[in-house]
Amino acid sequence: MRIRLGGADQLLAGTALLAGALLTGFGQIASWRERLLQRPTAVTGSRIRALNEAVAHILVCLLVSLLATACVIVLANLDLTDARGVVIAVEVGLSALAVAAFSYIFITLVVVVNLLWDAFREEESDASTQGLPQFEDLDNQ
Numbered sequence: 379m380r381i382r383l384g385g386a387d388q389l390l391a392g393t394a395l396l397a398g399a400l401l402t403g404f405g406q407i408a409s410w411r412e413r414l415l416q417r418p419t420a421v422t423g424s425r426i427r428a429l430n431e432a433v434a435h436i437l438v439c440l441l442v443s444l445l446a447t448a449c450v451i452v453l454a455n456l457d458l459t460d461a462r463g464v465v466i467a468v469e470v471g472l473s474a475l476a477v478a479a480f481s482y483i484f485i486t487l488v489v490v491v492n493l494l495w496d497a498f499r500e501e502e503s504d505a506s507t508q509g510l511p512q513f514e515d516l517d518n519q
Contacts, residue, residue, distance in 0.1 A: 387454050389476070393447040396483070400440040407433050407494070414501070428497040432490045439483045439490075446479035 411429045449472040456469055 389450045390447065390454055393443055393450055397440060397443045397447065400436055400443060403490075404433060404436045404440070407436065410497075425497045425500045428493045432493040432497075435486050435490045435493075439486050442479050442482055442486075446476050446483070449473075449476040449479070 407429055411426065411433070414425065414429070453469060453472050453476065456465060458465065458469065461469075
């Protein structure tokens with residue numbers, strides 16, 4: 379079975395957007411973690427651990443997305459007219475690597491969403507039971 383990615387230029391735009399979104403997600407989660415640690419009350423270790431794991435997964439996904447971007451750049455620039463067997467083998471190999479990278483990112487982002495949802499639920503529970511201020515209230519104090 380051969381995997382061949384057609385329209386690699388659209389995939390290149392998608393991987394660039396993915397890398398930007400991953401960097402933004404990292405910044406948001408790191409900011410949330412810092413705000414939790416600055417609270418005057420104790421924060422459960424499981425919530426901080428969940429945020430640390432989410433950040434680690436996002437950073438690994440960022441590296442994998444850079445690998446996928448490199449594969450897609452090469453695929454976008456391959457000339458397949460009158461291609462020899464070596465060029466076709468490179469195309470199939472890079473296509474398979476890019477598909478594997480995108481699959482890894484997709485599966486990892488499902489894990490990250492679950493980690494963030496657990497941390498969010500714990501935060502809402504603590505905010506309602508302990509009467510903690512919301513994040514936007516911390517800036518006004």
